[in-house]
Amino acid sequence: MDTLKVDVKNVLGTVTSEQIQALDPEATQGLEKLHKGTGLGSDFLGWVNLPTDTTDALVADIEECAARMRRDCDVVVAIGIGGSYLGAKAVIEALSDSFAMLRNDDERRCRVLFAGQNIGEDYLHELQDLLRDKKFGIIVISKSGTTTEPAIAFRLLKEQLESQLGKAEASKRIVAITDAKRGALRQLATEEGYKTFVIEDNVGGRFSVLTPVGLLPIAVAGFDIRALLEGARRMQEATTAADDSNPAFLYATTRNALYRAGKKIEILVNYNPKLHFFGEWWKQLYGESEGKDHKGIFPAAVDFSTDLHSMGQWIQDGERTIFETVLSVEASKFTTVIPSDAANLDGLNYIAGKRVDEVNKMAELGTRIAHVDGGVPNMRVIIPALKEEYLGELIYFFEKACGISGYLLDVNPFNQPGVEDYKRNMFALLEKPGYEAETAAIKAKL
Numbered sequence: 001m002d003t004l005k006v007d008v009k010n011v012l013g014t015v016t017s018e019q020i021q022a023l024d025p026e027a028t029q030g031l032e033k034l035h036k037g038t039g040l041g042s043d044f045l046g047w048v049n050l051p052t053d054t055t056d057a058l059v060a061d062i063e064e065c066a067a068r069m070r071r072d073c074d075v076v077v078a079i080g081i082g083g084s085y086l087g088a089k090a091v092i093e094a095l096s097d098s099f100a101m102l103r104n105d106d107e108r109r110c111r112v113l114f115a116g117q118n119i120g121e122d123y124l125h126e127l128q129d130l131l132r133d134k135k136f137g138i139i140v141i142s143k144s145g146t147t148t149e150p151a152i153a154f155r156l157l158k159e160q161l162e163s164q165l166g167k168a169e170a171s172k173r174i175v176a177i178t179d180a181k182r183g184a185l186r187q188l189a190t191e192e193g194y195k196t197f198v199i200e201d202n203v204g205g206r207f208s209v210l211t212p213v214g215l216l217p218i219a220v221a222g223f224d225i226r227a228l229l230e231g232a233r234r235m236q237e238a239t240t241a242a243d244d245s246n247p248a249f250l251y252a253t254t255r256n257a258l259y260r261a262g263k264k265i266e267i268l269v270n271y272n273p274k275l276h277f278f279g280e281w282w283k284q285l286y287g288e289s290e291g292k293d294h295k296g297i298f299p300a301a302v303d304f305s306t307d308l309h310s311m312g313q314w315i316q317d318g319e320r321t322i323f324e325t326v327l328s329v330e331a332s333k334f335t336t337v338i339p340s341d342a343a344n345l346d347g348l349n350y351i352a353g354k355r356v357d358e359v360n361k362m363a364e365l366g367t368r369i370a371h372v373d374g375g376v377p378n379m380r381v382i383i384p385a386l387k388e389e390y391l392g393e394l395i396y397f398f399e400k401a402c403g404i405s406g407y408l409l410d411v412n413p414f415n416q417p418g419v420e421d422y423k424r425n426m427f428a429l430l431e432k433p434g435y436e437a438e439t440a441a442i443k444a445k446l
């Protein structure tokens with residue numbers, strides 16, 4: 001059966017199979033902690049059984065809401081940041097037409113835009129300007145309901161929607177995804193009568209793409225969330241064994257064996273521009289889960305072959321502290337053959353008649369051989385195609401491996417205490433009520 005596979009043979013010049021297998025007992029314990037809820041952060045394990053726990057009624061409700069938004073709106077703005085943004089963005093980009101922004105036909109045009117993932121004044125101004133003559137809707141996503149970036153974007157777009165439609169009609173075009181009971185967004189949604197979906201307490205932001213947080217924007221963009229969940233379900237089943245038949249187990253032990261051998265940086269590589277944001281999602285998942293107690297593999301991401309012309313030199317020849325994990329897609333969706341040219345001034349006739357993807361695959365193979373020869377161990381995570389079901393597999397695979405890997409590092413993979421520090425400083429600098437002492441302290445440092 002076509003499914004996700006992990007290939008680790010190209011790390012064996014740096015670590016041996018025995019070194020990788022030496023981590024099996026610890027990884028077995030890690031997996032058990034995930035399954036039995038006995039490890040650090042066990043309050044946040046709702047994602048482990050999410051694919052099988054998601055009810056048909058919830059999926060149908062999301063699909064119905066998405067269909068209504070697609071019918072009523074030219075554009076839907078998904079407002080959120082971090083885990084409330086990156087999963088949906090990654091899946092939508094992976095599945096969308098590369099030029100969806102400029103397409104006019106209903107099937108391929110871009111419907112979902114994002115906001116609240118930055119505090120760019122020009123970004124927000126230009127978005128508001130674009131929406132001025134559009135029928136638009138809002139999906140506002142915040143588990144805490146208090147995050148500054150999405151709160152600013154929501155305040156601006158809510159006011160704009162209300163002034164375009166009036167308060168009552170605007171409320172019908174706003175969907176809130178937030179905590180079941182707590183937080184400012186829950187309170188507002190109740191007061192204004194917004195349609196809502198719940199982010200369960202036991203699912204952290206970066207593990208929430210398979211909840212309404214990711215599923216609703218993905219469905220609004222026109223993609224099949226049932227197939228996405230089906231792929232995740234398959235991977236839930238495939239990642240229960242405590243041995244190398246479990247791809248998440250193998251990936252987690254291998255990357256930690258490399259880390260313990262001095263490879264401190266992992267570069268997630270794609271050879272498909274549609275996977276750029278998958279790298280961004282993966283960076284958050286691993287960075288926020290593992291970077292703790294002054295430990296953790298640094299997650300970086302590059303887009304090849306584009307970045308071979310910028311980062312290629314460093315990866316081939318820089319400090320030998322890196323390994324790479326290539327996200328390899330077996331089959332392209334379309335066929336484009338390189339034509340022959342009578343003049344052949346560019347010298348490309350030797351590849352005339354080949355598919356573009358054949359050339360891309362040779363770039364991938366040639367780069368892998370060069371990097372391995374240059375001292376960069378290489379793992380591959382292979383999926384058959386960029387389709388919903390395989391992206392569902394990939395998401396669950398990386399989540400499960402992240403949990404095992406966090407426990408191998410002996411950190412709590414499910415908290416993010418370090419993220420609070422910048423917020424405290426920002427609030428102090430903005431003189432937020434309640435932060436008077438912090439404001440005085442920070443001003444003394446300026």
Ligand code: PA5
Nearest residue numbers: 082083084142143144147205206
């Ligand atoms: O993974 C996480 O928990 C974070 O990245 C959050 O998703 C992010 O900070 C947004 O938080 P919230 O959904 O509460 O607005």
